[in-house]
Amino acid sequence: MKELEEYILKYGKVLGTDILKVDSFLNQQIDIDLLDKMATAWYEAFKNQGVTKVLTIEASGIALGTMVAYKFQVPLLFAKKSKTINMSDNLYTAKVFSFTHHDTNTIAVDKNYLKASDKVLIIDDFLANGQAVMGLMTLVSSANAKLAGVGIAIEKGFQKAGDLLRARGINVMSLAIIDQMNPATKEIVFR
Ligand code: 5GP
Numbered sequence: 001m002k003e004l005e006e007y008i009l010k011y012g013k014v015l016g017t018d019i020l021k022v023d024s025f026l027n028q029q030i031d032i033d034l035l036d037k038m039a040t041a042w043y044e045a046f047k048n049q050g051v052t053k054v055l056t057i058e059a060s061g062i063a064l065g066t067m068v069a070y071k072f073q074v075p076l077l078f079a080k081k082s083k084t085i086n087m088s089d090n091l092y093t094a095k096v097f098s099f100t101h102h103d104t105n106t107i108a109v110d111k112n113y114l115k116a117s118d119k120v121l122i123i124d125d126f127l128a129n130g131q132a133v134m135g136l137m138t139l140v141s142s143a144n145a146k147l148a149g150v151g152i153a154i155e156k157g158f159q160k161a162g163d164l165l166r167a168r169g170i171n172v173m174s175l176a177i178i179d180q181m182n183p184a185t186k187e188i189v190f191r
Helices: 002-011 023-027 032-046 061-072 131-142 161-167
Strands: 013-015 019-021 053-057 076-079 091-097 104-110 119-127 146-156 172-181 188-190
Touching: 002 023, 002 032, 002 146, 002 172, 002 188, 032 061, 032 119, 032 146, 032 172, 053 061, 053 131, 061 076, 061 119, 076 104, 076 131, 091 131, 104 131, 119 131, 131 146, 146 161, 161 172
Parallel strands: 053 076, 053 119, 119 146, 146 172
Antiparallel strands: 013 019, 091 104, 172 188
């Protein structure tokens, strides 16, 4: 998606060898017009798939997922990263190693909100090594629900999870795919 690539080039910051910081428009402050265009792009891509639920992971997936769910007029469901006192024990869970925090979380959704009759569109901000998306896919398959596809804002193509998921026949639609990020020159090359 041209606009997202332009935002990445204009405002994104390359940290180290493999982290892109996009706090000014996606991860802390959120550009509403861009968010709307991104959600529309995913809607157009998946509108004929019979999506009944959008699934994401807290925290940064929630804003994206909300706008996408609004386009589809279906509920947004987000997996929680830590068990809170008011959560039931009636949970689907999966272990996810966090790329940015370097720790393992058990993600969970209440079984009441994910059913075998659901067709799920997974949405997340980044795809790196695929841990978050695969954890969400585990929740979907635990519920015997169907997967419509995966919508990602920024895929770091050099980390290969997107290619692996596509090779498994999963419909992954990334709005920007970065194939190279040069830590020295800060240059970003899109696929
Ligand atoms: P994965 O699970 O695919 O390895 O990593 C994806 C998750 O880690 C995303 O939910 C995102 O929050 C975070 N993440 C991975 N790479 C980056 C990055 O380069 N920048 C930011 N801001 N978050 C990232």
